[in-house]
Amino acid sequence: MQTIEEYYEELYQEVVSSAEAQGEFKEDAFFDQMVELLIDAGEFDYAERSYFQPSSQRGIRVDGFCGDPLEVGVPSQEEGYTLGLIVLDYSQDTSLSTLTNTDMEADFRRLEKYLIKALDARFRASLEPTDPGFNLADMISSRWEKISRVNLFLLTNKLLSKRIEGKKQGDLDNREIVYNVWDIERIKNLVESGKEREPLHIDFNELPTGPIPTLLASSTKDRRRVFLAAIPGADLAAIYDRWGTRLLEANVRVFLQARSNVNKGIRRTLENEPELFFSFNNGITATAERVGVVEDDGGLKIASLENLQIVNGAQTTASIYAAFKAKKDLRKVFVQMKLSEISPEDAKDLVPRISEFANSQNKVSAADFFANHPYHIRIEDFSRRILAPMKTDSFTQTKWYYERARGSYRDAQAYLTPAKKRAFVRTYPKAQTFSKTDLAKYLMVWGDKGYLVNRGAQKNFAEFAKTITDEWEKNDKQFNEYYFKRLIAKKIIFDSTGKIVQGRDWYEAGGYRSQHVVLTIGVLSGSLERMGKSLDFLAIWNRQDIDPQLEKALELAADKAHEVLMSPVEGYRNISEWAKQQKCWLAARKADIQWDEGWIKKLNSLEDERDIERQEAKSQGELNGIEAQTEVVEAGPEFWKKFLSWCLREGEGSEKELGILKVAAQIPAKLPSDKQSVILIDFYKRMRGSGCPYKIRASRSRV
Numbered sequence: 160m161q162t163i164e165e166y167y168e169e170l171y172q173e174v175v176s177s178a179e180a181q182g183e184f185k186e187d188a189f190f191d192q193m194v195e196l197l198i199d200a201g202e203f204d205y206a207e208r209s210y211f212q213p214s215s216q217r218g219i220r221v222d223g224f225c226g227d228p229l230e231v232g233v234p235s236q237e238e239g240y241t242l243g244l245i246v247l248d249y250s251q252d253t254s255l256s257t258l259t260n261t262d263m264e265a266d267f268r269r270l271e272k273y274l275i276k277a278l279d280a281r282f283r284a285s286l287e288p289t290d291p292g293f294n295l296a297d298m299i300s301s302r303w304e305k306i307s308r309v310n311l312f313l314l315t316n317k318l319l320s321k322r323i324e325g326k327k328q329g330d331l332d333n334r335e336i337v338y339n340v341w342d343i344e345r346i347k348n349l350v351e352s353g354k355e356r357e358p359l360h361i362d363f364n365e366l367p368t369g370p371i372p373t374l375l376a377s378s379t380k381d382r383r384r385v386f387l388a389a390i391p392g393a394d395l396a397a398i399y400d401r402w403g404t405r406l407l408e409a410n411v412r413v414f415l416q417a418r419s420n421v422n423k424g425i426r427r428t429l430e431n432e433p434e435l436f437f438s439f440n441n442g443i444t445a446t447a448e449r450v451g452v453v454e455d456d457g458g459l460k461i462a463s464l465e466n467l468q469i470v471n472g473a474q475t476t477a478s479i480y481a482a483f484k485a486k487k488d489l490r491k492v493f494v495q496m497k498l499s500e501i502s503p504e505d506a507k508d509l510v511p512r513i514s515e516f517a518n519s520q521n522k523v524s525a526a527d528f529f530a531n532h533p534y535h536i537r538i539e540d541f542s543r544r545i546l547a548p549m550k551t552d553s554f555t556q557t558k559w560y561y562e563r564a565r566g567s568y569r570d571a572q573a574y575l576t577p578a579k580k581r582a583f584v585r586t587y588p589k590a591q592t593f594s595k596t597d598l599a600k601y602l603m604v605w606g607d608k609g610y611l612v613n614r615g616a617q618k619n620f621a622e623f624a625k626t627i628t629d630e631w632e633k634n635d636k637q638f639n640e641y642y643f644k645r646l647i648a649k650k651i652i653f654d655s656t657g658k659i660v661q662g663r664d665w666y667e668a669g670g671y672r673s674q675h676v677v678l679t680i681g682v683l684s685g686s687l688e689r690m691g692k693s694l695d696f697l698a699i700w701n702r703q704d705i706d707p708q709l710e711k712a713l714e715l716a717a718d719k720a721h722e723v724l725m726s727p728v729e730g731y732r733n734i735s736e737w738a739k740q741q742k743c744w745l746a747a748r749k750a751d752i753q754w755d756e757g758w759i760k761k762l763n764s765l766e767d768e769r770d771i772e773r774q775e776a777k778s779q780g781e782l783n784g785i786e787a788q789t790e791v792v793e794a795g796p797e798f799w800k801k802f803l804s805w806c807l808r809e810g811e812g813s814e815k816e817l818g819i820l821k822v823a824a825q826i827p828a829k830l831p832s833d834k835q836s837v838i839l840i841d842f843y844k845r846m847r848g849s850g851c852p853y854k855i856r857a858s859r860s861r862v
Contacts, residue, residue: 163318166347167255170316173589180590182658183672186210189249190223193314193341195594198616199565200349201405202312202339203243205615207735208673211273211292219276220269222247224295225310226615228302241308242299246270248315258317258342266313267326267338274331278303289725291670294735307484308335316343350569359402361464366394370453370460376497384500386450388461389437392429392492396483398467399476406469406476425478433491442495443472450500461498533844534627534638535595539563541643547591550703559647560587562594593650599623601649604677605684610744612677636783641697641771648699652713655705656680659713665721674738678720678747679713685748686716692762697771708758719750784833791823791836794855799823802843802853811849816842 161169170192178188187208194206205226212220225243248266250256276282277296286293309331319342329336363370373388399406428436451463469476475494483489542561549556562568568587572580593601596616603623604612611619630637653676660666660675687693699705705713723746727737737743791799803820806812812820819835820842831839847854 221273243310370462386498389493392489399480437493560592613738644700645696648696679717681747682716693768787836796826
């Protein structure tokens with residue numbers, strides 16, 4: 160395990176590498192890395208950079224906020240939204256330093272002073288409407304009446320002094336002020352936990368009602384135990400008050416963003432007939448990595464839970480919490496709970512499936528459970544085997560690492576020798592890694608819904624997932640090697656645009672860098688579409704960089720994007736909010752620019768681009784068949800015999816599918832063709848989603 164000093168050096172180098180690759184300041188890169196970790200950890204759902212530290216008024220600072228509280232507050236909560244503000248204390252020293260109590264208090268005072276100033280109309284009037292400090296202050300003041308709690312986050316790469324045990328909750332204008340410090344040690348523990356969140360421990364002895372009676376609803380011999388219980392509403396509200404949306408399985412958090420209205424039936428029952436809540440409500444479905452039980456004269460009881468996740472019933476949970484915050488009497492409220500005990504090893508596979516089936520009655524689309532979609536598996540496969548061309552100034556061939564699972568880049572190096580780790584990083588440079596939400600951003604920004612990128616990673620990803628799910632079902636062969644190379648070319652363009660934006664004369668630190676980047680590509684893509692042209696993405700892939708002519712074109716597009724962003728239409732004075740609107744996106748896409756004729760002549764026609772796509776799709780189809788056939792053979796005849804018996808017993812499969820399955824059960828005497836193998840693997844995966852207990856082990860999943 161790394162020492163804290165070793166982790167500091169690693170994090171420092173990652174920040175420097177990211178800042179250099181994307182042409183941004185180190186503090187911006189640190190902010191991006193930290194909020195991405197904390198979003199995955201469930202600390203908040205969305206965060207936006209909004210740096211403001213006026214030289215004229217010492218002692219004021221804010222670095223970002225956790226989204227509009229009316230959009231990302233407690234799901235279904237009518238009263239008492241939560242505002243989240245972020246301040247950084249980033250050290251650029253090459254060695255680890257300590258965050259003292261004096262430092263911490265000063266950081267929080269700066270943030271608190273900004274919050275107080277934001278509520279002062281004279282302060283807001285003193286700022287320019289285009290200033291990020293004004294936009295955030297304007298949002299805070301307009302939402303203040305509905306806010307009951309403020310979470311203040313201090314993110315630092317310093318080590319919090321051991322003398323600091325915590326910071327007591329504060330109060331401002333009858334609003335709770337809660338302080339959160341994420342220092343280098345806490346960040347290290349989060350990353351090294353191997354999970355996407357810190358351990359979440361619930362001790363029912365510390366809750367209002369104590370351990371809750373339960374029934375074991377599975378065999379005592381089952382490895383995975385299932386329990387049925389009636390959890391008191393007061394306990395559920397207290398748990399949610401402590402852990403918030405960290406309780407909600409990640410896909411459900413995304414799902415809730417578009418469905419956050421309070422269920423009126425739930426609310427009426429809570430207010431008027433709380434004793435009937437158990438009868439009227441479907442309750443919650445949950446998982447936990449460990450269920451601690453005790454037995455006394457009253458029977459079996461749940462005493463503790465490790466890493467509780469609510470996979471269905473988020474609306475119920477949040478509505479009860481809303482009633483709790485509104486000081487409603489919950490003593491008569493009980494919620495039925497189905498609880499499955501799942502080991503950490505099985506969680507990644509089983510939790511999304513439980514979530515999908517438990518939410519089926521709510522018409523949740525397949526896109527809401529997109530994390531393990533074969534699209535991601537295929538992109539991951541491409542990223543591991545496709546070598547990028549050497550850059551003109553290098554003799555080393557590298558690859559672009561796709562982090563399908565959070566932390567996989569780090570995990571892949573965890574047990575390597577120093578020499579092998581250096582070789583790994585040479586092959587997969589940190590600057591050439593990207594995540595699922597990054598991927599969605601690079602691709603969505605070229606289409607009609609690019610404005611969603613400015614609404615946050617989760618909202619953009621949710622829409623991207625729906626699009627890809629539909630396109631995959633129509634024709635998965637379009638997601639081929641050329642698609643991957645074009646994706647990387649778009650990442651290169653995105654990163655290059657960030658450097659270009661930051662270098663323009665009109666750019667100011669903290670001045671809507673990400674919004675400018677999105678709109679710049681919107682200007683370029685819209686113009687190309689009207690001309691019936693396409694960039695030569697393959698040339699960008701081969702060069703692993705943009706050429707001077709494209710750089711000049713992006714400079715022109717950036718200037719036009721700046722005009723659009725700083726000229727909101729009537730009804731929008733907040734620049735950040737304007738950037739999220741479809742009207743802003745359309746204005747950028749329709750912007751007219753006099754492009755260099757030499758550059759235009761180098762562009763591909765859309766027909767040429769479609770010809771390349773058709774040819775690559777054909778090649779991918781052939782590749783799919785070979786890979787499917789390989790997987791069928793590797794699984795072996797005994798596996799297919801078991802699968803066949805299960806299908807016959809359950810009455811599953813068409814005549815054609817069962818016929819191919821019977822052939823596979825006779826390997827090597829008989830061998831399914833490549834086309835038959837594609838059908839068989841697709842059938843098998845469909846049945847896995849329908850409860851088939853058999854899993855192909857130690858084989859390459861078809862991509």
